[in-house]
Amino acid sequence: MKMAATSVGLLALVGTIVPPAVFMLQSLAAGEGGSPALSLDSVKAVMLLSTIAWFVAAPFWMKVE
């Protein structure tokens, strides 16, 4: 259980930071007037799902002192 929660938690953190990073890189590559393949709406949706996943998974493996 703890291992599964840890995996979900880490994936959630990846889902929080990777989509914005990809959005930025694609926007910079597309240049002025171009648009990134990954839309901002998709970034927002993945981030929201990752947020939910993080708060579901974190209590199972994060130690609180």
Next chain:
Amino acid sequence: MSNLERDIEELEEAASSEYERQRVPQKALKGPSAFWGMYAGEHTAGTEFMIGPLFVKWGADAFSLIVGLLLGNLLAVLTWRYLTATIACEQRLTLYYKMEKIAGRGLVTLYNLANGLLFCFLAGSMITVSATAVGPFFPPGTIEMPTFQSTMPTGPAWIISCIAIGVAMTLVALKGYSVVAQVGHYAAPWMFLVFVACALVTLGRLGTADVWALLTPAAGTPKTISFLGIVFFSWFCNAAMHIGMADLSVLRFAKKPSAGWASASGMFLGHYVAWICAALLLIYWVRQHGVDPQVGKDPGTMVNDAVGWAGLICVIIAGWTTANPTIYRAGLAFQGMIPGISRTGATLLAGGLCIAAGIFPAFAMNLLDFVGIYGTILAPIGGIIVVDHFLADAVGIPRDPAERSGSAFNLVVLVAWLVPVAVAMWLYKTQGVFASYLPLPCAIACGLIYIVLSKMAARDAIAVRA
């Protein structure tokens, strides 16, 4: 058993389990990892969304932000490490108990009043920031959001938002804040990434990764904060905690003074990366939407625009997890000074004051000044503790004088505390001195006055005995 007796018993139990009136024993000491996480979480708060954009309003340039913040935060970490953590590990006492030994219980009560009131205004600012995240959930225009220039409530919908958030925070504080503290702990790594995500999306939308160029204000932008101002702000925005010694209560549990380095996680993640990320949010609105930096844009709208609901959740949680313990602590401070008031009554009083402060955006919108004033009022007490710990024997004044004499109110400490603070407030109000410049001279002046007055008092006592 009456409620009062139960409350007293609970408080005594808490006090004994947290070693509030004794040295922390060896078995209760914690390793450095406990402090790295705590500092990272505590200093990535909702107010960071406010401070970054306020730098933009004040016309801070790229060098000041990138180098000045680095230097100021480094100085803050060094202060934590070499002053606070050193004293904490040698004394292993809370600030309050150490103060009681020097200043007497009566003066600790006065300090509690100042601390409690300032806590309320700080928590009020967090309520304001959290309330800006409510607006995007409703159709545009339903809640008029405050700007940097707002001092009064923007309308009934805004007041209701603040009251709803403030009441919820107060009710949780009444139940004890362990759940919210846990949520804060879980949220810390995610919250930091949301700040970074905001910046990444903003850079993508602005089509450049040249952060230096973006942080450079447009020609003609009035510059009201200098490089030194940024250094001193980042050094002393937590003056009450490090030079003011409030963190003795935390760091007394550290095995070694090197635990003071853990403050670097809070300073460089929260007060460096997060502030710059938050500043970029406003820069986007200034460049793409023509927003006047002097007017600004509320954090809720900016974060929702950049990263959506995840950002709004972050704004609410970031405000909530830091405001909640603050309300709780303010309640305890009021309980300590109002005889007969229950913990529920004291927490409700604190919550009411926080909500009142939160409704008025003036506190959040003047956060750069407010944290300076907060440090100016509370940091001088740290100056006295530094003198007592490091210099008392060398300059020939007694250590822990109130404990030795059995005094409940050390007048020397009161005078040494209030005189520099009064002068500093005069400089701030009438001469326009930036508030963050004041905590350091105030703490030094307080320490020096304390030495002089203590020596005079000792001489008088010898003369009377003779």
